[in-house]
Amino acid sequence: MSLNELTIHELQDKIRKKEVTSTEIVTAVFKRIDAVEERVCSFTTVMKEYAFAEAKKADEEIRKGNIKSLTGIPVALKDIQCTKGVRTTCGSRILHNFVPPYDGTVVKKLRDEGAVFVGKTNMDEFAMGSSTETSYFGVTRNPWDLERIPGGSSGGSAAALAADECIAATGSDTGGSIRQPAALCGIVGLKPTYGRVSRYGLIAFASSLDQIGPFTKDVEDAAIMLNAIAGYDPMESTSVPMEVPDYRSFIGKDIKGFTVGIPKEYFIEGIDAEVDAAVKKTIQVIEGLGAKIVPISLPHTQYCLAVYYIIAPAEASSNLARYDGVKYGYRSADGRDLMEMYKKTRSQGFGAEVKRRIMIGTYALSSGYYDAYYKKASQVRTLIKRDFQEAFKSCDVILTPTTPTPAFKIGEKMDDPLQMYLSDIFTISTNLAGIPGISVPCGYTQAGLPIGVQFQAGHFQEGKLLQVAHAYERHSGIERRRPKL
Amino acid sequence: MAYETVIGLEVHAQLLTDSKIFCGCSTKFGAGPNEHTCQICLGMPGVLPVLNKKVVEFTIRMALATGCSINAYENFARKNYFYPDLPKGYQISQYAHPLAEHGRIDILLDGEKKRIGITRIHMEEDAGKLVHDERNPWSYVDFNRTGVPLIEIVSEPDMRSPEEAGEYLRRLRDILVYLEICDGNMEEGSFRCDANVSIRPKGETAFGTRAELKNMNSFRNVQRALEYEIKRQQYILESGGEVVQETRLWDDAQGQSHSMRSKEEAHDYRYFPDPDLVPIVISNEWIEDVRRALPELPLPKLDRFVAQYGIPVYDASVLTTTRALADFYEETVKLCGKPKIVSNWVMGDLLRYLNEQKRDIKESPVSPDHVAQMINLIEDGTISGKIAKEVFEEMYKSSKKPADIVKEKGLTQITDEGAVVKAIEEAMAKNPTQLAEYRAGKDKLFAFFVGQVMKLTKGKANPQLVNDLLKKMLSGS
Numbered sequence: 001m002s003l004n005e006l007t008i009h010e011l012q013d014k015i016r017k018k019e020v021t022s023t024e025i026v027t028a029v030f031k032r033i034d035a036v037e038e039r040v041c042s043f044t045t046v047m048k049e050y051a052f053a054e055a056k057k058a059d060e061e062i063r064k065g066n067i068k069s070l071t072g073i074p075v076a077l078k079d080i081q082c083t084k085g086v087r088t089t090c091g092s093r094i095l096h097n098f099v100p101p102y103d104g105t106v107v108k109k110l111r112d113e114g115a116v117f118v119g120k121t122n123m124d125e126f127a128m129g130s131s132t133e134t135s136y137f138g139v140t141r142n143p144w145d146l147e148r149i150p151g152g153s154s155g156g157s158a159a160a161l162a163a164d165e166c167i168a169a170t171g172s173d174t175g176g177s178i179r180q181p182a183a184l185c186g187i188v189g190l191k192p193t194y195g196r197v198s199r200y201g202l203i204a205f206a207s208s209l210d211q212i213g214p215f216t217k218d219v220e221d222a223a224i225m226l227n228a229i230a231g232y233d234p235m236e237s238t239s240v241p242m243e244v245p246d247y248r249s250f251i252g253k254d255i256k257g258f259t260v261g262i263p264k265e266y267f268i269e270g271i272d273a274e275v276d277a278a279v280k281k282t283i284q285v286i287e288g289l290g291a292k293i294v295p296i297s298l299p300h301t302q303y304c305l306a307v308y309y310i311i312a313p314a315e316a317s318s319n320l321a322r323y324d325g326v327k328y329g330y331r332s333a334d335g336r337d338l339m340e341m342y343k344k345t346r347s348q349g350f351g352a353e354v355k356r357r358i359m360i361g362t363y364a365l366s367s368g369y370y371d372a373y374y375k376k377a378s379q380v381r382t383l384i385k386r387d388f389q390e391a392f393k394s395c396d397v398i399l400t401p402t403t404p405t406p407a408f409k410i411g412e413k414m415d416d417p418l419q420m421y422l423s424d425i426f427t428i429s430t431n432l433a434g435i436p437g438i439s440v441p442c443g444y445t446q447a448g449l450p451i452g453v454q455f456q457a458g459h460f461q462e463g464k465l466l467q468v469a470h471a472y473e474r475h476s477g478i479e480r481r482r483p484k485l
Numbered sequence: 486m487a488y489e490t491v492i493g494l495e496v497h498a499q500l501l502t503d504s505k506i507f508c509g510c511s512t513k514f515g516a517g518p519n520e521h522t523c524q525i526c527l528g529m530p531g532v533l534p535v536l537n538k539k540v541v542e543f544t545i546r547m548a549l550a551t552g553c554s555i556n557a558y559e560n561f562a563r564k565n566y567f568y569p570d571l572p573k574g575y576q577i578s579q580y581a582h583p584l585a586e587h588g589r590i591d592i593l594l595d596g597e598k599k600r601i602g603i604t605r606i607h608m609e610e611d612a613g614k615l616v617h618d619e620r621n622p623w624s625y626v627d628f629n630r631t632g633v634p635l636i637e638i639v640s641e642p643d644m645r646s647p648e649e650a651g652e653y654l655r656r657l658r659d660i661l662v663y664l665e666i667c668d669g670n671m672e673e674g675s676f677r678c679d680a681n682v683s684i685r686p687k688g689e690t691a692f693g694t695r696a697e698l699k700n701m702n703s704f705r706n707v708q709r710a711l712e713y714e715i716k717r718q719q720y721i722l723e724s725g726g727e728v729v730q731e732t733r734l735w736d737d738a739q740g741q742s743h744s745m746r747s748k749e750e751a752h753d754y755r756y757f758p759d760p761d762l763v764p765i766v767i768s769n770e771w772i773e774d775v776r777r778a779l780p781e782l783p784l785p786k787l788d789r790f791v792a793q794y795g796i797p798v799y800d801a802s803v804l805t806t807t808r809a810l811a812d813f814y815e816e817t818v819k820l821c822g823k824p825k826i827v828s829n830w831v832m833g834d835l836l837r838y839l840n841e842q843k844r845d846i847k848e849s850p851v852s853p854d855h856v857a858q859m860i861n862l863i864e865d866g867t868i869s870g871k872i873a874k875e876v877f878e879e880m881y882k883s884s885k886k887p888a889d890i891v892k893e894k895g896l897t898q899i900t901d902e903g904a905v906v907k908a909i910e911e912a913m914a915k916n917p918t919q920l921a922e923y924r925a926g927k928d929k930l931f932a933f934f935v936g937q938v939m940k941l942t943k944g945k946a947n948p949q950l951v952n953d954l955l956k957k958m959l960s961g962s
Contacts, residue, residue: 238762365757366753
């Protein structure tokens with residue numbers, strides 16, 4: 001096995017035993033990038049020179065015996081996280097030349113833990129999408145089938161990791177943007193509790209829903225990454241000053257006596273038969289591990305998509321107002337006065353999906369419509385939160401499919417936004433409720449496409465998620481495959 | 486027809502915190518363009534606001550000083566509009582849940598108190614400044630002011646004349662300055678005022694259509710703009726027209742206002758709760774802490790001055806304009822008593838000299854101690870009141886002790902009877918005609934002789950002594 005195919009914990013073992021150096025790992029990673037990137041298109045910016053320089057520094061630290069949890073480990077960053085001195089585009093023309101003067105908190109934390117950044121990954125423009133097709137920098141492909149989408153919006157990170165172009169990656173999840181591409185690319189994707197991981201330096205899409213989380217090759221790596229990035233940040237008002245447990249301590253624990261809730265609203269018509277079968281098989285495995293399976297109800301599930309498509313665009317319409325051509329980023333050259341400069345900059349700088357959501361959001365907040373849309377949606381959101389509070393009185397975690405279907409074809413849903421929005425139908429509620437969720441591989445379709453299962457837990461119960469996900473991963477009996485590229 | 490004017494004011498006051506409302510940048514005025522900026526106040530992608538606690542404390546001070554109730558639940562909202570001086574494309578403000586509501590400010594009109602209602606007080610961030618370059622077809626943006634904390638104080642439409650509005654504005658500014666939360670400088674823009682004005686036939690209870698006036702950057706301009714607006718609306722109504730709801734900009738140079746935008750063109754700000762900031766919870770304990778630390782406010786101080794020192798309301802209102810002036814006065818009275826005499830000197834000579842040089846009382850070269858010493862010199866007869874004027878002037882110029890000035894200049898009053906008698910004899914000898922006329926009954930000439938004696942003693946003769954002796958000697962008894 002090549003070094004770039006290993007996990008964080010496997011590589012850390014080898015580093016500690018002095019069997020490998022960071023430079024060797026980074027070399028393997030870039031060899032892979034050179035071989036497959038042209039076909040996968042995971043990255044907007046590859047940081048080769050930087051990565052080798054950092055690997056050298058990491059090796060120096062390793063020699064000194066100064067080894068932290070990610071020392072020397074190549075990590076890819078979603079291009080929505082601000083990196084000092086490194087272009088941060090958010091997949092948009094309007095930021096195609098934007099170089100932040102500062103590092104976001106998560107970037108800083110990963111750096112502090114010794115991670116070596118290998119590049120910034122492609123994404124749906126401003127994280128608005130479920131397929132990584134709306135990026136100004138081109139379409140990212142699913143390593144399992146290059147004709148198919150990797151999911152989105154963090155599709156670049158998911159594809160890069162599935163293609164072994166890095167050892168771990170970060171994503172951001174507003175309505176499923178980590179879990180959905182993780183499921184479609186056959187890897188682990190974790191969205192932490194809202195407030196658990198700092199948003200400072202994360203370019204905002206929908207501020208009350210956005211959360212950064214890791215993509216990893218297995219559940220133990222997810223615990224390692226979460227340990228590195230979780231914690232209170234005084235730079236963020238919505239960050240929660242709560243103690244961070246050692247998430248790795250949940251790895252390897254059994255789940256005897258666990259109660260796993262199965263919400264009837266998530267097993268509906270329209271789910272792909274192979275997905276349905278794989279998830280039902282997962283339930284059996286979990287039950288076989290000594291967990292109790294209970295049927296539960298989340299009665300307001302049917303409103304999640306509608307609520308989300310009011311609140312997220314409303315916040316986005318305001319968050320994206322700063323891209324006006326005045327201070328940074330793209331500015332149209334042919335505006336003759338201020339108003340024209342604004343209009344042309346934003347017309348030319350944003351893609352169709354972003355413009356659609358800005359318009360929906362602007363409408364939802366307009367005087368005369370606010371009460372009917374934004375206010376009503378906020379009220380229903382409270383009901384959705386209560387559904388989960390109620391449900392978690394009778395179960396430790398909730399199990400659902402991550403996506404209704406496996407990866408679909410490139411272009412298949414681009415002209416049908418509603419169909420596209422439906423691919424997040426099982427992941428959106430997690431964000432609306434602010435709870436954590438994880439997607440773990442649970443099988444493959446006949447055609448060899450990965451399928452994911454989602455676990456959700458109560459606020460700040462990431463430990464439980466990792467515990468159940470790891471127990472399942474160890475006993476799922478699913479062979480570990482690699483995409484043939 | 487007789488009309489009644491209805492005025493409500495919206496005041497923006499810049500708070501005197503050291504740092505901005507949502508980041509750590511300095512709020513100091515006068516730095517080079519964009520020197521007081523960071524990624525947060527520049528609205529860079531990915532940044533987040535964190536509220537400056539001092540801003541809340543200062544706002545609580547104002548809320549308590551104006552008798553507002555402080556809301557148990559408050560939050561920030563985003564006010565969305567595009568303008569190059571607004572880097573995020575929205576201003577963080579308060580909308581549905583302001584910090585404070587339902588207060589009042591008492592104003593004095595010809596000695597009578599009138600109560601003006603305060604609708605609400607809320608916190609928000611200031612915008613930047615555009616700098617237009619006349620020679621080039623572009624403009625510059627200076628973001629130093631972006632994120633400087635403001636409070637907006639909205640009054641009820643309780644004012645009935647430009648004079649009342651002016652009085653309210655001055656009173657409001659005095660309170661802000663007393664609380665040491667705003668420097669109240671209208672010309673520099675740290676205290677700004679917009680006005681809503683309408684008129685209605687006398688006796689009518691429904692409001693007329695209002696116009697909003699902006700860009701009045703001095704107290705004088707507020708009054709002028711209001712007077713202009715009232716006349717404009719009267720003219721429209723009297724010529725059979727209808728006032729339209731609009732925003733008007735005051736043009737100081739032209740002495741008139743012009744329409745900026747109509748009601749139809751008004752922005753839809755799409756307010757919604759800012760998801761980046763959590764709701765604010767203010768404990769009663771905190772409120773009480775702030776309340777305990779509040780200084781005595783101008784109006785209660787004025788009432789106290791009248792009661793405690795027995796000075797006229799006019800004196801008290803001048804002396805309580807600022808905390809420093811009131812303190813100066815009280816300190817002087819403490820040292821020498823004589824509250825009315827102290828008031829005369831402070832309001833008269835001291836303020837005149839300070840105003841001439843546009844100096845603040847805090848920069849006064851004369852200390853309360855010096856003023857008290859000088860008054861004591863008058864009281865014990867060392868100098869006359871007239872000489873004191875000269876001493877005061879010298880004291881102001883040189884900051885020297887009054888006793889030293891008297892000594893150096895030889896200004897000590899002549900209280901020696903012999904010397905005064907000598908001077909009177911000389912005056913009588915020099916003016917035999919006047920003496921004869923006086924003795925024939927022309928009493929008015931008494932003052933003439935006082936003048937002559939004073940002239941001969943270079944003003945230093947004790948006036949009472951001159952009076953007494955002169956009376957005796959002129960009558961020849």
